[in-house]
Amino acid sequence: MTFPAFMEAFPALDLPFPDDVVTTRAIRSDAGLVVFFTFLKDFELPAHAHKAQWGTVVEGEIEFTIGDETRI
Template identity: 40%
Template sequence: MKRVFPEPIRKLPEAAVPLAGVTAYLSQSDTHQILFMEFEKDVELPEHSHAAQIGIVLEGKIELVIDGKEKGYAKGERYYIPEGVKHSAKIFAGYADITFFDEPNRYSLK
């Protein structure tokens, strides 16, 4: 897979995302987290919920079901999942995004 993120991002600590084939660089704040994620493999996420999440798609494709409504997102698009709303996803190999989580402890360091 080609590298999407430049060296300053790759120098960030890696997040412990429990999914095979995912590399996630973590920018940590006292109030939120921003992850720069690259997916080498297809991943399916079962329905779940958490604090608000905003994603900006840089490469590839993701299919989300948010509150029962299915929609695909591709390069240049963004999505928003409000706090507590149930959602699931299919993420395709080659996908990369920047994801904001409105919680400081969503992921720990690798």
């Protein structure tokens, strides 16, 4: 999926993943952070933890596990 030019102009996050695997575009305010991830290849993200977050898949699918429950 191609994002509109104004979104492509958002800065990328500095993540420890190769740019040919995942790209990001982010916009930050005092209210929070919005990040658009584009996964260019199948990718297995190492197990990790963070505070609550909300997400939606715009195109494709993702398999994720929270605790002992895995969903697609």
